Amino acid sequence: MEQSPMLNSEPSEQPEKIHLPRTSESETLQRIRHTTSHVMAMAVQKLFPKAQVTIGPWIENGFYYDFDQPEPFTEQDLKKIQKEMVKIIKRKLPVIREEVPREEAQRRIKELGESYKLEILADLEDPISIYHLGDEWWDLCAGPHVENTSEINPKAIELESVAGAYWRGDASNTQLQRIYGTAWENPEQLQEYKRRKQEALKRDHRKLGKELGLFIFSDPVGPGLPLWTPKGTVLRTLLKDFLTQEQLKRGYLPVETPHIGRVDLFKVSGHWQNYKEDMFPMMAEDEEAAAAEQGFVLKPMNCPFHIQIYKSELRSYRELPMRLAEFGTVYRYEQFPVG
Template sequence: MPKTSESEPLLRIRHSMSHVMAMAVQKLFPKAQVTIGPWTENGFYYDFDSPDAFTEADLKAIKKEMIKIINRKLPLERIEVSRAEAESRIRAQNEPYKLEILAGITEPITLYTLGEEWWDLCAGPHVAHTGELNAKAFELESVAGAYWRGDEHNAQLQRIYGTAWETPEQLAEHQRRKAEALRRDHRRLGTDLELFSIEDEAGAGLVFWHPRGARMRLLIEDLWRELHFAAGYELLYTPHVADISLWKTSGHLDFYSESMFGPMQVDERQYQLKPMNCPFHVLTYASTLRSYRELPIRWAELGTVYRYERPGVMHGLMRVRGFTQDDAHVFCLPEQITDEILAILDLTEQILSAFDFRSYEINLSTRPEKSIGEDAVWELATQGLIEALNRKGWAYKVDEGGGAFYGPKIDLKIEDAIGRMWQCSTIQLDFNLPERFALEYVAADGSRQRPIMIHRAIFGSLERFFGIMTENYAGDFPFWLAPEQIRLLPVTDEVRPFAERLLEQLRAAGVRASIDHSGDRLGKLIRTGEQMKIPVLGVIGAKEAESGQVSLRSRRDGDLGAVPLATLLAAAGRANGERAAGLGLPAAATA
């Protein structure tokens, strides 16, 4: 089911609280200059240029000053001014950042005053007076660096983050969820569970998949391929580089160059690392003349791309410079749009639900003011998306004019275990690339026509999805996906030969199993296995070795008791085949 946005009162509270914070900062630190201060998903922030480095002690002082301002019940008033008056006010305060902001504002120019002591350029909305803000329902959370206008070539600012709510209970719940998010942080879990790393020596934003993470990635890819083949897709493999002329034809060099790595010179030709897979799929389509009878053509690729991300925005697996997109492109007839979109929605649900993502927020973005393509084609494409969503029975929100210049799109966000929404899947219609590359098919009447091109990614990227999935499960992966499914814990050296034979049989049956050879006491063996979040631990003592059994402890189901090898192999095979969370054996099972 779609999620709703924050309430209008809450947005007013957060926006107003950001102004209160800025006023407090400038009162305590008169040399601090303000830049921008918007609300965020869970609160607000303001960026400051200050000669003083803000500390944790400063945050406490700022909060104390904010409470004083709140208790004064100062009015927040909207004033419309001329550009000349706004500029005069700004120059009088010696606020150069505000002059830059003013230059980008169109008429009317509005500002909000906070009592008679403070003001800022702002479009609102705000509460009527600070007395409407709950002094017990906000907190200043952290200080971080930020570049002016997000450009590392500009001045580095200090960003103070805060959170604000309507009630202290809401604040407490937010803080609980924040602590839970920290516990689930994929960067920490990636290290603790030995899944992946990002090595500074190799470069920022480049992921090293360790054996355990690589095994999981392979399982994800195998599922992806299996379901794509079943849905009528064929696989492509395309190069990582191409002559720079390809990116000129596709338009990426004109519109996307800031996110591309620089070209490399090879044999008197310039080559470019690919930031996208789509031009390669287009060239594959164009390699021969197609007939309408061949359409739809569905091609998919797990294609690694490279994009220049600024240093300040890279974050674990969520924002990296080299990543693998689960790209697919469908070339179809106009009348096939609805059926193809519906099939993509079905496949998206099938894949995401395999990882326990079943709650979605759907957005449909329509034609922007600046766009290409005929009205009739846009109307047909947009109605095709709408009809597919209606047939699927998914509620959605419309972002009027929010589509790309080359076609309408559907964006899907997934909700994780603690209620966070993550942008994931995208379905994008494209009238641009077929035109740029002069793609054609022979229609039933013998004429040459342009195909409709659909871009779509379900995971978005394997890296980012892996990070989201890790946080969703808090590293406690279901049995079928766990990199190590069963760890055998021999209690004495005498039972190790039996454990080795059992390990061979488990691995031969396709179970990802290992033996803990540390020689530690049983209690520590169990604790170590639990810390690594192994789904099933198999304790082997003299009794088990003599009876040919293994005593199982399941993370999900507790003590399963002593289980014969045949029972364990059957349960593990069934769990893997069904992509199940656990073995499916009853608790305290006996031989």
């Protein structure tokens, strides 16, 4: 009797997993992404001569550049910019670093009429580092970069989106347009990144929260402030119970602390001196108390309170390390959250 071909067949090979290094893990990616951001800025200024550049660093999954541009960038504009970027890359332009005196850098910037670069220049230390793409475009930059645009694979880059960003992160300054992009060492990495991004979108908490009825948002309450529904609150409680048990297994002790504390507490911790601008305003009983900084503030971090718990009794070195855990709410008056 003939054996079934299925029994003779070799096990099908699993597709090889593609590793996507973070920018911080790969100096190669740092150079590729940093240079690609400059290529994008060069392309933007060629297509939109009125656009002024500001800053353009690499970030964990790509890069961005902020522009002061009179008209908003459209999806069609991004396609044109990317097409121009490919042309620039294929020209195999050398990427050359130059050090110049401050006065020379200032003279060149004034010739270009780039007001933002003048502000950036004021914060830089001598000598001033400039990077050129060929002999047509340059920017103030410390690097690192690739040596030639040919080191960038044009099939491994993609512009992703446009967002608003205030100059120097200050809402009182001009609102700029930030173009985000991604760049990889090869097309396979780019495709894997896009696949993972699509998978992540399916699991986006904003999408799932709405679809599952876990929380809602309300204009009278304010943007970004969720109102948890009964269903969502039950889910939160179950997750907190699970996490509490996991923390207890690992030696963490649960605590709870107030949402506000005296200003003096945060003077001791250093938050008041170094972080005051990113904290909500002090609440004081009267003008005299406010002038003397004798009031309360919403806590920006939990740790000053946890230190007070530690200090509440004599401790032995045998208790160390002491691990405290809290599902605490912290309040920060900032445009973007920090760690």
